[in-house]
Amino acid sequence: MKKKITFLIMIVCFAFSSFLVYDKCFSGMSLNNVSSGDRLFVWTITLIVLIYYLRLDSKPSLVPASFSSEKKKTDDMSSENNKPSVSFKDVAGLDEVKEELKEIIDFINNSEKYNKMGAKIPRGVLFYGPPGTGKTLLAKAVAGETNSTFLYASGSEFVEKYVGVGAKRVRTLFEKAKKDAPSIVFIDEIDAIGSKRNSDSNNEKDQTLNQLLVEMDGFYRSQTVIVIGATNRLDLLDEALLRPGRFDRHIYVGNPNVKARKEIFGVHTKDKPLDASIDIEDLARKTHGFSGAQLANIANEAAIIAVRNKKKVIDINDFNSAIERVVAGLEVKNPSVLEKERVIVASHEAGHALVGKILNVDMIQKVSIVPRGQALGYVLRVPDEDRYLLTKDELYSKIKVLLAGRAAEYVVFGEITTGAKDDLTKATEIAQEMVCSYGMSSLGNISIKEQYMQYAFAKIDREVKKILNSCYDEALKIVQDNKSMLTIISQYLLDNENMTGDELDYIFEQNNPSHVLAT
Numbered sequence: 001m002k003k004k005i006t007f008l009i010m011i012v013c014f015a016f017s018s019f020l021v022y023d024k025c026f027s028g029m030s031l032n033n034v035s036s037g038d039r040l041f042v043w044t045i046t047l048i049v050l051i052y053y054l055r056l057d058s059k060p061s062l063v064p065a066s067f068s069s070e071k072k073k074t075d076d077m078s079s080e081n082n083k084p085s086v087s088f089k090d091v092a093g094l095d096e097v098k099e100e101l102k103e104i105i106d107f108i109n110n111s112e113k114y115n116k117m118g119a120k121i122p123r124g125v126l127f128y129g130p131p132g133t134g135k136t137l138l139a140k141a142v143a144g145e146t147n148s149t150f151l152y153a154s155g156s157e158f159v160e161k162y163v164g165v166g167a168k169r170v171r172t173l174f175e176k177a178k179k180d181a182p183s184i185v186f187i188d189e190i191d192a193i194g195s196k197r198n199s200d201s202n203n204e205k206d207q208t209l210n211q212l213l214v215e216m217d218g219f220y221r222s223q224t225v226i227v228i229g230a231t232n233r234l235d236l237l238d239e240a241l242l243r244p245g246r247f248d249r250h251i252y253v254g255n256p257n258v259k260a261r262k263e264i265f266g267v268h269t270k271d272k273p274l275d276a277s278i279d280i281e282d283l284a285r286k287t288h289g290f291s292g293a294q295l296a297n298i299a300n301e302a303a304i305i306a307v308r309n310k311k312k313v314i315d316i317n318d319f320n321s322a323i324e325r326v327v328a329g330l331e332v333k334n335p336s337v338l339e340k341e342r343v344i345v346a347s348h349e350a351g352h353a354l355v356g357k358i359l360n361v362d363m364i365q366k367v368s369i370v371p372r373g374q375a376l377g378y379v380l381r382v383p384d385e386d387r388y389l390l391t392k393d394e395l396y397s398k399i400k401v402l403l404a405g406r407a408a409e410y411v412v413f414g415e416i417t418t419g420a421k422d423d424l425t426k427a428t429e430i431a432q433e434m435v436c437s438y439g440m441s442s443l444g445n446i447s448i449k450e451q452y453m454q455y456a457f458a459k460i461d462r463e464v465k466k467i468l469n470s471c472y473d474e475a476l477k478i479v480q481d482n483k484s485m486l487t488i489i490s491q492y493l494l495d496n497e498n499m500t501g502d503e504l505d506y507i508f509e510q511n512n513p514s515h516v517l518a519t
């Protein structure tokens with residue numbers, strides 16, 4: 001509305017300024033004779049209107065969030081009316097999720113059948129799970145399978161400081177969805193607007209959430225609009241949002257297992273020329289814990305690396321480099337690491353590799369002292385099989401391997417460095433989970449929710465420290481007992497920068513360590 005008024009003002013000003021010029025010309029003067037005062041007047045008016053127009057444009061717009069993000073996500077849309085060309089064929093793995101969604105697809109494709117029976121079409125579906133697992137892709141595929149309009153919005157786009165703006169955006173989004181029905185409204189990061197409301201329910205976020213609830217309650221039967229929300233934190237969502245008739249179907253979308261990883265690699269390499277040396281099954285085994293997005297990224301990175309190396313096909317080395325890049329970050333070219341620091345890093349990484357190998361924690365693929373991302377060195381490890389349950393002993397071993405880098409620094413140099421920062425964070429996280437979620441401490445079989453942790457802080461802290469200290473002592477002992485092996489590994493790293501899992505195995509076979517005693 002405001003834009004229309006501004007446009008009108010612009011037209012009036014333009015007409016007025018034209019009149020001034022015309023008037024001068026009409027009264028026998030040429031344009032050159034228009035006085036500089038008149039010119040100034042005309043220009044001032046035009047300038048004022050222009051500034052006003054630009055300022056209005058920079059104010060929070062009431063255009064639905066979907067409009068902006070649709071533009072970013074047009075790669076897999078057909079030009080006609082935001083209808084995605086993605087189908088279930090493009091979504092690898094996730095068989096049980098697709099099975100569950102088939103019912104929704106039938107609701108949309110055959111809504112008459114359900115309406116006749118008086119059955120209500122489900123309004124909302126909620127995908128939850130870790131990032132990059134294909135939630136957006138699935139929502140697009142539902143739209144593709146049903147030839148529905150796909151409207152994308154991210155929850156954070158509705159968060160505004162001006163009261164009412166978010167709510168208005170929700171309204172506009174749903175108006176469009178109803179107009180273009182059947183449609184799928186996909187709201188990513190729905191927790192940004194859908195998290196639990198406060199008691200003073202008057203702020204902007206609550207209004208936005210209320211508007212979303214109103215919209216979801218307000219469809220007519222004839223309007224097939226399905227809202228798919230996605231979140232990484234189901235626990236944060238307001239109860240009202242999860243009630244029947246709203247987001248009452250919750251579907252977990254998790255990281256792919258080995259079979260799904262193979263299929264995802266299949267989807268993302270189908271148009272790429274692969275060398276015969278590539279065994280997709282082996283790649284799938286090596287990428288435990290990776291999300292679909294990371295696997296897609298690895299396939300793309302491998303292709304880029306192959307092009308960079310002027311190859312005609314993508315070979316296994318390109319894939320290995322791509323995996324390292326995705327896991328550990330960009331290799332730092334010409335790193336300026338001091339020789340003294342290189343020696344410390346070599347011992348630190350050798351400590352991880354040594355204790356990892358002795359305790360048989362995961363399969364070590366590579367140990368490196370080539371800086372990548374922010375790390376000066378790293379050990380690439382993957383479990384040799386998909387694991388869903390871990391024993392208490394296995395968790396202890398994981399912590400020991402994490403703390404072994406620091407233990408090695410202490411054994412070799414008699415002092416410790418800041419290099420163990422990430423290891424400490426990860427080790428502490430595991431120990432906290434053991435105490436608060438898995439009931440694996442002397443506090444007993446108990447699960448302590450985040451909001452109650454502050455009341456039991458001292459007890460939790462004591463238990464976490466107990467776990468970490470005993471693991472560190474154990475790691476220290478293994479490193480001390482196998483110091484000669486540690487020296488061999490770290491010297492190899494200093495000479496060669498990298499060591500493969502096979503080379504590590506070979507060194508162990510040749511040097512017959514005392515690890516049988518240590519374990």
Ligand SMILES: Nc1ncnc2c1ncn2[C@@H]1O[C@H](COP(=O)(O)OP(=O)(O)OP(=O)(O)O)[C@@H](O)[C@H]1O
Nearest residue numbers: 090091092131132133134135136137264292293296
């Ligand atoms: N199951 C899968 N099959 C094929 N490709 C996948 C799969 N999962 C993820 N991908 C790839 O990863 C990309 C990103 O996935 P997507 O955006 O759907 O994840 P998401 O779960 O919505 O992530 P986020 O929670 O971060 O928004 C997809 O465009 C696709 O290329």
Ligand SMILES: [Zn+2]
Nearest residue numbers: 405419420423
């Ligand atoms: Zn480390």
